[in-house]
Amino acid sequence: MIELKSIRKAFNQGRPNEFWALNGIDLTIEAKKVTAFRGPSGSGKTTLLTIVGCLARPTSGRVRLAEDDISGLPERFLTDIRRSTFGFVFQQFNLIKGLSALDNVMLPAFPTGRPHRELRERSESLLDRLKLAHRREARVEWLSGGEQQRVAIARALVNDPKVLIADEPTANLDTALSREFMGILENLNAEGRTVILTSHDPLVVESAAVHRVVSMRDGRLTED
Amino acid sequence: MLFQPAIIALLLASGVAVAMLAAAAPFAVQVIRQWDIASGSERQLQLERRTYLFSTLAAFVMTVQLIALLLFVFNADRMSVMFVGAMCAVGTLNVNAWGFPALIAQMAVFFLAATWLAVNHVDTRAPDYPLVRIKYALLLLLLPALAFAFGLQLKYFLGLKADVITSCCGSLFSGDAKGLAAEVAALKPAPAMLLFYGAIAVSAGLTFAHARTRRYGYAAAAASAGAFAATLVGVLSFVSLYIYEHPNHHCPFCILKPEYGHQGYWLYVPLFAATAAGLGVGALQPFRRVASLREVLPTVSRRLASIAAIGYLLVAMIATYFVLQSNLILIGH
Amino acid sequence: MNAWIEKQRHLIDFTLASLARRRTKNLGLLLVYALLVFVLASVALYTHALRQEAARVLERSPEVILQRMVAGRHDLIPPGYLERIGRIRGVQQIEGRLWGYYYDPVVKANYTFMAPAAEQVKAGTLVVGPAVARSRGLAPGNTISFRAYSGKLFAFTVAGVLPHASELVSADLVLMSEADFRAFFEYPAGHHTDIALSVANPLEVRTVAAKLAAALPDSRPILREEVLRTYASIFDWREGLMLALLSAAIFAFAILAWEKASGLSAEEKREIGILKAIGWETGDVIKMKLWEGGLISLTAFLLGFVAAYVQVFRFGAPLFEPVLKGWAVLYPRFELVPAIDGLQVATLFFFTVFPYMAAVLVPIWRAAITDPDSAMRS
Numbered sequence: 001m002i003e004l005k006s007i008r009k010a011f012n013q014g015r016p017n018e019f020w021a022l023n024g025i026d027l028t029i030e031a032k033k034v035t036a037f038r039g040p041s042g043s044g045k046t047t048l049l050t051i052v053g054c055l056a057r058p059t060s061g062r063v064r065l066a067e068d069d070i071s072g073l074p075e076r077f078l079t080d081i082r083r084s085t086f087g088f089v090f091q092q093f094n095l096i097k098g099l100s101a102l103d104n105v106m107l108p109a110f111p112t113g114r115p116h117r118e119l120r121e122r123s124e125s126l127l128d129r130l131k132l133a134h135r136r137e138a139r140v141e142w143l144s145g146g147e148q149q150r151v152a153i154a155r156a157l158v159n160d161p162k163v164l165i166a167d168e169p170t171a172n173l174d175t176a177l178s179r180e181f182m183g184i185l186e187n188l189n190a191e192g193r194t195v196i197l198t199s200h201d202p203l204v205v206e207s208a209a210v211h212r213v214v215s216m217r218d219g220r221l222t223e224d
Numbered sequence: 225m226l227f228q229p230a231i232i233a234l235l236l237a238s239g240v241a242v243a244m245l246a247a248a249a250p251f252a253v254q255v256i257r258q259w260d261i262a263s264g265s266e267r268q269l270q271l272e273r274r275t276y277l278f279s280t281l282a283a284f285v286m287t288v289q290l291i292a293l294l295l296f297v298f299n300a301d302r303m304s305v306m307f308v309g310a311m312c313a314v315g316t317l318n319v320n321a322w323g324f325p326a327l328i329a330q331m332a333v334f335f336l337a338a339t340w341l342a343v344n345h346v347d348t349r350a351p352d353y354p355l356v357r358i359k360y361a362l363l364l365l366l367l368p369a370l371a372f373a374f375g376l377q378l379k380y381f382l383g384l385k386a387d388v389i390t391s392c393c394g395s396l397f398s399g400d401a402k403g404l405a406a407e408v409a410a411l412k413p414a415p416a417m418l419l420f421y422g423a424i425a426v427s428a429g430l431t432f433a434h435a436r437t438r439r440y441g442y443a444a445a446a447a448s449a450g451a452f453a454a455t456l457v458g459v460l461s462f463v464s465l466y467i468y469e470h471p472n473h474h475c476p477f478c479i480l481k482p483e484y485g486h487q488g489y490w491l492y493v494p495l496f497a498a499t500a501a502g503l504g505v506g507a508l509q510p511f512r513r514v515a516s517l518r519e520v521l522p523t524v525s526r527r528l529a530s531i532a533a534i535g536y537l538l539v540a541m542i543a544t545y546f547v548l549q550s551n552l553i554l555i556g557h
Numbered sequence: 558m559n560a561w562i563e564k565q566r567h568l569i570d571f572t573l574a575s576l577a578r579r580r581t582k583n584l585g586l587l588l589v590y591a592l593l594v595f596v597l598a599s600v601a602l603y604t605h606a607l608r609q610e611a612a613r614v615l616e617r618s619p620e621v622i623l624q625r626m627v628a629g630r631h632d633l634i635p636p637g638y639l640e641r642i643g644r645i646r647g648v649q650q651i652e653g654r655l656w657g658y659y660y661d662p663v664v665k666a667n668y669t670f671m672a673p674a675a676e677q678v679k680a681g682t683l684v685v686g687p688a689v690a691r692s693r694g695l696a697p698g699n700t701i702s703f704r705a706y707s708g709k710l711f712a713f714t715v716a717g718v719l720p721h722a723s724e725l726v727s728a729d730l731v732l733m734s735e736a737d738f739r740a741f742f743e744y745p746a747g748h749h750t751d752i753a754l755s756v757a758n759p760l761e762v763r764t765v766a767a768k769l770a771a772a773l774p775d776s777r778p779i780l781r782e783e784v785l786r787t788y789a790s791i792f793d794w795r796e797g798l799m800l801a802l803l804s805a806a807i808f809a810f811a812i813l814a815w816e817k818a819s820g821l822s823a824e825e826k827r828e829i830g831i832l833k834a835i836g837w838e839t840g841d842v843i844k845m846k847l848w849e850g851g852l853i854s855l856t857a858f859l860l861g862f863v864a865a866y867v868q869v870f871r872f873g874a875p876l877f878e879p880v881l882k883g884w885a886v887l888y889p890r891f892e893l894v895p896a897i898d899g900l901q902v903a904t905l906f907f908f909t910v911f912p913y914m915a916a917v918l919v920p921i922w923r924a925a926i927t928d929p930d931s932a933m934r935s
Contacts, residue, residue, distance in 0.1 A: 013266045046933055055834060055930040059264045072262050074272050076838055077351045079929070083836030094831045094932050097824070098578035108835040110567035113560030155835065167933055228797050229601065230900060232804075233907035240915050273926040276839050280847075280922060288911065291903065298900045305782075305789050308763075 001031035001163075001194060002052055007061035009047055009219075021047040022058070023219035030212075031162075034185065034195040038205050039216035045198040046167055048216070052196060053165045054082040083108060087156030091168040093148045095140040095155075101127060101147075102136040105154045112159070119158075126154040130184070146177040153184060164188055166197040170204055178203050185209055230299035231381050237292045238374040241285045245367045248281060252360040261352050275356070278363060279344050285370070286337035290496075293330050296377075297477055300327075303384075313477035322380035329373035334496070335503055336366055342504030343511070346524050350516040358511075405460070409474040413462040413554040420458030421540065427451035428536040431502055435529040438522045444529055445506020451536055452499040455543075459491065463543050466550035490542050498535020501528040565848075568841070572848045575828075586817050587857055593810050594861025594909050595868070597803060599876065601901045602869045604796040609896050611788045615781055619753035620762050622654075622779045623769055636747030638773065645754075645768050647761040653749030655738050659703065659731070664692045670731045672738035680734045682716035688728035690718045705741050713737070800908065807908060811916040818850075818920035827932075829924055834932035842925035850917050854910045862905070870895045 009022040021044045029035050029052065037045040050056040051063060054070065057078070063071040070081060087108075095104045105123040127136050130150040135143060140151060149169070156164055166185075170178040178201065186209045189195050199205055205213050215222040255271050300313035300323070310316050317323030340362055347355040411419075427447035434444045459476045467479050467487055479488035508525045511517055576583055623642075625632050639653055656671040668689055678684055685695055695701060695715050702712040719727045738744060754769075756762050759782070766778040821829075829842055837845075868876065 010266075050930040050933050055933060056928070057264045057269065059266075061264075071264065073351050074261070074353060075269075075929075076348060076840070079833075079836060079838040082929075088834060088932075090831075090834070090932055094827075094834070096828055096831060099574060103574065107571070107832065108837075110571060111564060111837050111841040113562075113564030113567070115559075115563055116566065159836065228793050229800050229908075230904045232797060232800055233904045233911075237907055237911055240911070244915065244918075273839065276843060276925065277919070277922040279840075280843055280918060284914065284918060291906070295900070295903045295907065298903060302900050306786050308782075308786075 001066060002029040003064040005062040007051060007058045009051060010059045013059065021219055025221060027214065027221065029196060031194050032192055033211040034189050034209055035212045035214060036205050036210045037198040037214050037216055038200055043216040044219040045216050049165060049167055049196065049198055053086045053088065054078045083159055085161050085163055087159065087161040087164045089152045089156050089166040089169055091171050093152040095148060095151055097141050098139060100137050101132060101140055101143065101151045104140055104151055105158055108155060109158050123158055126157055130154050145172055146180065149173065149181065163194040163196065168198055170199065170201045175203065182207050182209050228303065230295055234292055234295055234377060235381065237288050238377055241288055242371050242374050244281055245285065245370055248278060249364060249367055252278065252363050255360045256357050259356050282337055282340055282344065282363065286334060286341060289330065289334045289337060293334060296327060296330055297480060301477060301481060312475055314475055320380060320383040322376055322383060326376040326380040329376050333370055333373045335500055336369055338500035339503050339507040340366060342507050342528060346508055346517060346521050349520040352516050354514045354516050355511060408457050409460045411457065411461040416458055416461035420454050423451045423454030424536050424540045427502065428533045431505065431529040431533040434505060435526045435533060438526065441505055441509040441525060445503055448499050448502025448532055452495065455495050455539055458543065462554060463546055465554060466547045466552050469550055469552040471552065471554065487546065491539060494535040494538040498532045498539065501535065502532035504528045505532065568845045568848050572845055572852060576849060576852065583853065587853060589810060589813060590853065590857035590913065591860040593806060594858050595864045597908050598862045598865035598905055599868055600796055600799045601905055602865055604792045605898050605901055606869065606894065606896055608789060608792045609894065612785065615785050618781055620756040620781045621754040621766060623752040623754065623776050624779065625776045634749040634752055639752065642769065642772060645765055647756055647758060647765055648754050649757055650755045652753050654751050654753050655735060656750050657742055666692060668729050668731050670733060670738065672735040673732055676734065678716065678732050678734045680736050681713060683713040684717045684719060684732040685715060686719045686727045686730035689731060707743055711741055807912055811912040814913050815916040815920060818917040819923065821924055826927060829927045830931035833927060833929035839925045843921055846921040846925065850914055854913055858910060
């Protein structure tokens with residue numbers, strides 16, 4: 001599904017504070033599986049996630065998505081791929097304050113120009129499925145942490161992506177909510193979606209739902 | 225004469241446009257020299273992001289030029305009271321030698337910006353941005369054109385002296401006068417109609433054909449330019465007469481006036497849109513064999529051609545409507 | 558095409574929502590923006606109305622006025638001049654006119670005294686302009702006396718008050734009979750102030766003027782179109798000068814707009830990062846921001862323009878009257894006839910919307926190129 005070849009990523013290139021966050025990563029992520037990246041903070045797992053999810057381009061190396069080389073694509077085209085292939089759940093949920101839950105869910109589909117009614121129905125059914133139908137008109141800052149995360153999940157799914165990417169999804173949740181999240185994750189995977197996440201939460205990486213754990217340190221893979 | 229509100233506005237608009245493009249020029253040079261689509265470096269990313277600024281800028285300049293074009297003609301018409309002999313825009317434009325060149329330069333800048341946007345649009349549809357260097361070289365060419373138009377405008381406005389006796393549309397476009405405009409105006413209605421409808425038919429036909437078959441791209445663009453000229457000839461020699469219902473009033477500007485119900489806009493707006501689209505088709509043709517544009521370019525080019533075809537048909541229909549509803553009879557039945 | 562429209566709708570929806578969320582920040586800018594439009598539109602509307610007023614007045618004045626010059630000064634037309642002009646082709650009517658100025662010490666204002674050609678005003682009566690009527694509290698039937706320059710006192714009965722329609726010129730007018738006029742000013746018999754000629758065909762005016770200058774070398778023909786031209790250029794010049802002076806304000810506004818647009822709050826930056834991460838393209842963000850600028854411009858433009866319209870046409874432009882009108886001692890209180898003009902709206906657009914959009918273009922782009930992965934790194 002996703003194939004990474006000698007991926008390197010530098011920040012502040014050519015300046016004194018140049019820093020290589022990724023240092024030669026070779027990795028294949030299988031479709032329809034749940035893969036977790038584990039490692040201490042600063043190990044490069046989030047950077048790797050941004051490259052896998054087409055949020056950033058590697059400084060060198062190749063990224064292949066379903067046989068297409070996408071590493072040299074300009075942002076404009078990466079965005080197209082990102083929008084249709086990946087859904088993101090961020091650590092801080094990154095919902096837009098002041099908008100209702102429903103509006104937040106609809107946001108990723110705005111640039112596609114999907115008809116409003118169709119989009120609204122799709123978003124409502126997603127919220128419904130995540131047991132948030134009663135909260136859809138509520139502003140997101142009024143929701144609890146667990147509810148916010150479920151809004152974020154619904155938002156990630158609105159464009160019906162094949163891959164769901166979650167960055168430290170349980171960092172802000174208690175145990176019960178974390179378990180609930182893993183449950184949702186399992187369901188999504190059972191539907192045939194690929195899931196990629198980063199975590200150092202044992203509850204996540206040791207969960208039966210995770211098929212493969214990739215460990216990282218200092219921008220390199222350590223062991224599987 | 226500089227302290228005229230509309231003149232200040234026009235100079236402000238072109239001055240700012242020139243300044244903006246000039247400020248952007250070094251970055252365009254950078255793009256031309258350092259562009260490397262295969263690189264994943266931060267510099268390449270910055271260059272790519274800069275291209276968004278240029279497209280936005282060019283679109284802005286084009287919009288502003290279009291509005292400025294209207295304002296220019298509008299203002300010339302209004303200022304005609306200040307010049308002896310002037311009764312409409314033509315007189316004001318004739319006050320010194322720079323009036324008509326400034327107007328033509330303004331139109332040229334509009335069409336140049338429009339064709340650049342067409343090339344830009346196609347280029348951003350291909351993942352490898354194949355035309356990026358050509359595009360920015362063209363943008364650097366647009367800058368002197370814009371500066372030249374600004375210079376002409378400045379010269380024209382600075383040279384506006386109220387004590388000049390000018391000649392207006394009556395003398396410029398009358399049968400006795402000399403010069404290209406007069407000769408065009410003196411054209412008999414029948415051959416002018418033939419020319420106008422012929423050119424419109426050819427350009428609408430070719431653009432339509434291009435939209436259907438992808439062929440005749442250059443021909444369609446050339447026909448568009450021809451149709452633009454032919455329409456202006458048509459307006460001068462017969463359409464205006466029918467609108468004014470006067471056998472000797474040949475002015476292409478008076479039809480924009482409220483006295484004649486702003487009818488000119490109905491004619492000029494589709495004409496400018498169609499010509500811009502038609503020229504855009506031509507601007508795209510040199511790149512139709514670029515590998516990554518094989519898919520995208522024909523689609524865009526055909527869409528532009530459709531717009532041009534519809535535009536020209538509208539022009540013809542509107543002109544015909546003006547002729548038919550007029551009380552003037554130029555050609556015996 | 559449908560998808561495109563739908564997309565713009567979505568972008569506008571989002572823009573409206575985000576404008577509403579940042580009401581206070583945008584309100585300040587909106588008010589300054591609207592104020593700028595208001596000031597500029599007031600100037601524009603007011604001068605345009607003045608121009609129209611002048612044009613309306615001049616419409617009824619004769620095409621050519623002939624003045625006699627003595628030592629470069631305007632002098633009386635001696636008897637016999639009318640006859641010496643004789644018949645000129647194209648001239649429909651010739652008449653000698655009688656008018657002069659009178660300083661009224663009671664209200665410290667200048668009046669224009671005039672004796673209309675036809676015997677419209679009976680001897681011993683006056684027809685007065687609306688401003689005169691107002692300042693002296695006159696109504697038809699009242700009696701008023703003026704002390705002539707000779708020291709003699711003359712009493713008149715007011716026969717009527719002129720209508721308001723063209724107050725700019727008729728405001729300070731006092732009409733009287735020819736006999737009264739000559740007696741009041743001790744005007745030599747047979748002399749006139751100037752000669753008015755009406756010419757039907759505008760193309761013949763210059764020929765007529767040339768013939769007049771040839772026939773009476775000591776006289777100066779004044780053409781209506783020239784007066785019109787002078788008026789137009791004076792009003793335009795005043796308007797242009799005002800605008801040039803206000804250009805500092807426009808410039809300051811552009812800087813403010815630039816500042817506002819580049820000084821994105823952390824919250825806004827975060828939002829753009831999120832939008833980009835979840836699938837908005839740089840171009841989409843630019844479009845959204847341009848819609849925002851466009852909506853702010855439109856609102857400010859409408860607000861400012863309507864306020865200016867009300868100020869000028871309902872309240873007579875109390876803020877700019879002294880600068881733009883610059884009339885004599887007796888300020889005519891005239892009702893401006895509402896008139897909007899496409900050229901002015903277009904010009905106004907260039908003085909307000911254009912600087913705003915030009916100023917926010919680069920900041921918009923800067924905001925739009927936020928790294929999409931910034932959402933991950935927070």
